[in-house]
Amino acid sequence: MTDNLTIRIEKSFSAISPESWSRLSSASKSCPTEAPYNPFLSHAFLSSLEESGSANARTGWLGHHLLLENGSGALIGAVPGYLKSHSQGEYVFDHGWADAFERAGGRYYPKLQCSVPFTPATGPRLLVSSGHDGPSTELTLAAGLQEATRQIGVSSAHVTFIAEGQLPAFEETGYLHRTDKQFHFINEGYADHDAFLETLASRKRKALKKERRAAVEHGITIDWLTGRDLTENIWDQFFAFYMDTGGRKWGRPYLTRTFYSLIGERMPDDILLVVAKRGGRYVAGAINFIGGDALYGRHWGCIEEHPFLHFEVCYHQAIDFALEKGLKRVEAGAQGEHKLARGYLPVTTHSMHYIVHPGLRRAVADYLEHEREDVESMNDYLSEHSPFRKGERQQEQD
Numbered sequence: 520m521t522d523n524l525t526i527r528i529e530k531s532f533s534a535i536s537p538e539s540w541s542r543l544s545s546a547s548k549s550c551p552t553e554a555p556y557n558p559f560l561s562h563a564f565l566s567s568l569e570e571s572g573s574a575n576a577r578t579g580w581l582g583h584h585l586l587l588e589n590g591s592g593a594l595i596g597a598v599p600g601y602l603k604s605h606s607q608g609e610y611v612f613d614h615g616w617a618d619a620f621e622r623a624g625g626r627y628y629p630k631l632q633c634s635v636p637f638t639p640a641t642g643p644r645l646l647v648s649s650g651h652d653g654p655s656t657e658l659t660l661a662a663g664l665q666e667a668t669r670q671i672g673v674s675s676a677h678v679t680f681i682a683e684g685q686l687p688a689f690e691e692t693g694y695l696h697r698t699d700k701q702f703h704f705i706n707e708g709y710a711d712h713d714a715f716l717e718t719l720a721s722r723k724r725k726a727l728k729k730e731r732r733a734a735v736e737h738g739i740t741i742d743w744l745t746g747r748d749l750t751e752n753i754w755d756q757f758f759a760f761y762m763d764t765g766g767r768k769w770g771r772p773y774l775t776r777t778f779y780s781l782i783g784e785r786m787p788d789d790i791l792l793v794v795a796k797r798g799g800r801y802v803a804g805a806i807n808f809i810g811g812d813a814l815y816g817r818h819w820g821c822i823e824e825h826p827f828l829h830f831e832v833c834y835h836q837a838i839d840f841a842l843e844k845g846l847k848r849v850e851a852g853a854q855g856e857h858k859l860a861r862g863y864l865p866v867t868t869h870s871m872h873y874i875v876h877p878g879l880r881r882a883v884a885d886y887l888e889h890e891r892e893d894v895e896s897m898n899d900y901l902s903e904h905s906p907f908r909k910g911e912r913q914q915e916q917d
Contacts, residue, residue, distance in 0.1 A: 523590030526663040528671075530582045532569045532599075537562040539594040543646035548811070551649045554682075555811030557642040559635040563785035564808075565599060571778035574636040578773075579604040583631060583671070585664055587656070595651045596660050598644060600633040602673070608773050610639035610853045611679045611699065611870050620674070620879050631668055631676040637773045639701070639853040640815050641680045641868055645688060657688035665692060665873050674879075679870040686869055694871035695880070697887050698894045700901075702856075702863035704838050704849040712839055715862065723906035727835075727861065734831035737797060741836060744792040745809075754779040756801050757792060760820025793836045795821075795828055805833045807840070812847045814840055834861045860906055865898040 529535060541547035545557040558564055567573075574580035580601045587596030606614050609632060617627035633644055645657045668676040678689065690696065709715040716724045735741065744753060758776050782790060791814065794804035803821035807814050819833050837849045851858050859865070872887075874880040 524587060524595075524659065526585060526587050526659075526667065528667060529584045529586050532562075532566050532582055532584060535562070535584065535586070535594070535597075537566075540597070542594070542648045543597055544648075544652060545643050545811075546646060552647075552652055554643055555813070557640075557810050558786060558789040558808040558815070559638050559640055560599070560642055560646065561786060561789070563789075564782060565635070567778055567781035567785060568636055571775045571781055573774045573778045574601065579607070580632075580636050581629075583667075585633075585660065585667060587660055587663065594648065596645065596647045596656050598633050598646065598660055598664055598678075599635065600631055600664075600676075601636065602629045602671075603632045604628050608637045609634065609677075609679060611677065611697065613677065613872075616879070616883055619882070620876070623878075625674065625876060625879065627674050629673050631664070631671070631673055633664065633676060633678040634680060638817070639680055639868075640850055641682055641701075643682045643685060644678050644680075645685050654688065657685060658691060661688045661692040661694070668873055669875060674875055676873040677870065678872070681869045681871060683869060686871070689871035694873050695884050695887055696891070697870045697872060698891050699868045699870075700865045700894055700898055701853060701868050702851055702858035703866045704834075704841065704851070704863045706841055706845075706847050706849075709842055711842055712835070715838065715842070718908060719862070719906045720908050723860065727906075730827045731831060731835055734825070734827040734835075735795075737825065739795050739797045739802075739825065739828065741832070742794050742796060742801075743836075743840065744794060745790055746787045749783040749787050749790060749792065751780065751783075753792065753794075753801075754783055757794070757804050757806065757820070760801075760804050760822060761818065762820070763822055764818075764820035791840060793832050793840075795825075795832055797823065797825075803828055803832055805836075807837060809844075809846075814844075814846050814849045816849060816851045818852070830857075830861060834858060834863065838862065856901070859901055859904070862906060864905055865901040867894065867898060 540562040544552040545554040546560045548556045569575055583600045583602045585598040585600055589595055620627045645660045647656045664676050762772055789809050791807040792804050794801045802823040805819035807816050814837055816833055816837050841849045851863055
């Protein structure tokens with residue numbers, strides 16, 4: 520490559536030094552870039568996924584991290600990536616593409632998946648170090664990912680939940696653009712939860728107040744746990760919630776018990792557990808990650824069922840925390856139109872796809888053109904039916 524830059528694939532994240540990784544955009548609180556800190560891009564989070572056995576070759580997530588280095592071997596850019604033998608744990612669904620291609624005689628798997636495993640949270644995917652940030656480095660990484668896809672000999676590369684500002688680099692290098700929706704709470708500078716509720720239509724406001732009261736009936740109290748609160752005993756309890764609810768919802772939960780110990784050790788101040796207590800013991804909880812400007816809700820679990828408790832623990836308490844800490848938004852994870860009634864508005868999410876086979880590429884491009892129109896129409900419809908008073912709020916710009 521020009522300017523003595525080289526791209527290589529690193530299969531083990533633990534082989535990448537935390538110091539060099541921390542200089543990449545959004546990967547560290549101290550990284551001198553304009554992009555806010557994203558806890559999912561930190562060395563602590565990504566290495567914990569691998570070392571815990573949650574995302575490794577055995578589970579179908581073989582590390583294939585794209586590293587851009589200068590002539591001295593210094594890391595100046597990266598794309599976190601995985602060689603995938605399936606499409607689970609991604610939240611951008613391409614099973615139909617795989618089925619169609621394989622029925623036609625092609626081989627869809629393995630594929631390259633450039634994302635954070637099991638984490639449908641938007642963030643940079645072209646990570647660059649301070650002093651190298653700019654369109655040229657992003658273009659180099661996007662084009663390098665295409666070349667790596669061809670050289671490895673896989674069907675495709677899929678870059679999911681991309682920050683909107685990085686779309687041009689992928690568009691210029693010929694990726695296919697896909698959109699979807701999530702529901703985010705946007706903090707408009709509300710003084711507290713009551714101030715937020717005042718922006719809702721009267722009927723919606725009364726319904727949410729009633730819902731919050733009902734959620735904590737039967738002697739339920741809510742705690743926020745972070746930092747030193749995250750003991751091994753707490754993780755044992757939360758993992759029991761995760762396994763119980765995750766087993767019923769997904770069949771086989773993705774994350775191991777060791778994963779929670781590792782993140783509790785490596786990034787405790789980036790974690791918020793919202794837990795519900797009844798009768799002297801915790802009976803439900805949700806895990807959130809604290810970014811530079813956002814709270815990211817991930818998953819929840821319970822060992823007791825109580826009306827509206829899920830909504831209280833996952834959505835209302837997340838809003839309370841974001842308002843108290845001055846965070847700009849709450850990202851509540853994938854899907855879920857029920858979030859709309861609780862003040863979470865539809866926001867467009869983006870992914871980019873490079874498909875090697877020209878026939879499959881043409882078919883997918885045609886499909887995505889219609890899908891983007893459908894997503895835009897649905898987001899418009901949902902925004903019109905938000906709980907806010909007319910004229911009080913506008914949908915976050917896509």
